[in-house]
Amino acid sequence: MPEGPTVRRFCSLVSPFVGQQVVKVGGRTKQIALQDLMGQWIQECQVHGKNLYVAFGSDVRHKAPSANIQELDDDHSKKESVDVSVTTTSPDDLGPWENEEASPRCKWLRFHFGLYGSIRVNELARARQGNKKGDWKDPTPRLILHFSAGGFLVFYNCRILWCSSPHVEPTCDILSLDFDKEKALRALSGPRPVCISLMDQRHFSGVGNIIKNEILFLAQVHPLSLGSLLPADTLRAVIDHAISFTARWLRIKMQREPLHYSIYMKELCPKGHKVVKETIGPPRGLQRLTWYCPTCQERVQPEERA
Numbered sequence: 655m656p657e658g659p660t661v662r663r664f665c666s667l668v669s670p671f672v673g674q675q676v677v678k679v680g681g682r683t684k685q686i687a688l689q690d691l692m693g694q695w696i697q698e699c700q701v702h703g704k705n706l707y708v709a710f711g712s713d714v715r716h717k718a719p720s721a722n723i724q725e726l727d728d729d730h731s732k733k734e735s736v737d738v739s740v741t742t743t744s745p746d747d748l749g750p751w752e753n754e755e756a757s758p759r760c761k762w763l764r765f766h767f768g769l770y771g772s773i774r775v776n777e778l779a780r781a782r783q784g785n786k787k788g789d790w791k792d793p794t795p796r797l798i799l800h801f802s803a804g805g806f807l808v809f810y811n812c813r814i815l816w817c818s819s820p821h822v823e824p825t826c827d828i829l830s831l832d833f834d835k836e837k838a839l840r841a842l843s844g845p846r847p848v849c850i851s852l853m854d855q856r857h858f859s860g861v862g863n864i865i866k867n868e869i870l871f872l873a874q875v876h877p878l879s880l881g882s883l884l885p886a887d888t889l890r891a892v893i894d895h896a897i898s899f900t901a902r903w904l905r906i907k908m909q910r911e912p913l914h915y916s917i918y919m920k921e922l923c924p925k926g927h928k929v930v931k932e933t934i935g936p937p938r939g940l941q942r943l944t945w946y947c948p949t950c951q952e953r954v955q956p957e958e959r960a
């Protein structure tokens with residue numbers, strides 16, 4: 655099995671392609687949609703444990719947080735743009751409240767190489783011996799990335815998954831297939847307003863202000879309802895919406911299409927009710943603008959507990 659040092663060597667093979675654009679994609683993987691990588695630029699690569707992480711972006715090496723925000727939030731008010739901060743590299747910056755909307759911006763691919771995984775540069779692996787039938791069959795690449803400068807990278811026998819950041823525990827990463835829904839449910843069912851629990855990056859890494867507003871509307875939950883007063887099924891619905899909304903957003907961002915919001919920064923909800931905008935946050939934490947429809951998202955009061 656490729657251990658840390660081998661994966662580091664894989665990283666050194668990928669590094670020369672940082673700053674290059676993917677112009678053609680191939681391979682047999684079913685774990686990601688190949689077209690999502692078309693036209694993307696490799697931003698950087700990192701190794702953590704036995705995993706290789708490669709960041710993709712829609713332009714050349716936009717690592718400056720301000721540039722990211724400008725690009726993605728050009729339809730947002732300045733107020734919302736200035737109080738977000740994006741981090742893609744430093745683990746110290748990934749505390750609660752800080753990696754606002756990290757998942758749709760970061761677009762990291764995590765490669766795990768299993769027992770026999772490998773990477774080739776500018777060449778395909780050839781069969782070293784015949785199989786039991788005596789056939790000489792070359793290994794099938796999981797992923798091939800061709801770059802604008804003419805080179806190509808080939809990935810064999812690896813698990814490929816999107817994730818929010820290399821520094822996030824996969825069980826807390828809303829984009830990861832390993833996201834632990836039961837753990838998230840426990841975090842959400844505490845005696846705190848759900849809108850505050852959802853922004854806690856220790857449990858919902860990748861969820862930011864836009865996702866929070868949208869999924870609470872989709873689940874018809876008032877942002878100030880306490881998690882401890884809501885039925886488990888309702889909290890599960892919030893978590894399911896968080897997962898599906900974030901995945902859809904990533905997909906849309908990769909295809910560079912605009913995302914349409916239901917409640918975030920809206921005057922009226924989709925049913926035509928007047929939307930309330932309120933600043934909500936923990937007592938000593940960052941206060942965030944929160945949009946909700948008081949008609950569609952009724953607040954559960956303590957005495958109404960089912």
Ligand SMILES: [Zn+2]
Binds near residue numbers: 923926927947948950
């Ligand atoms: Zn409404």
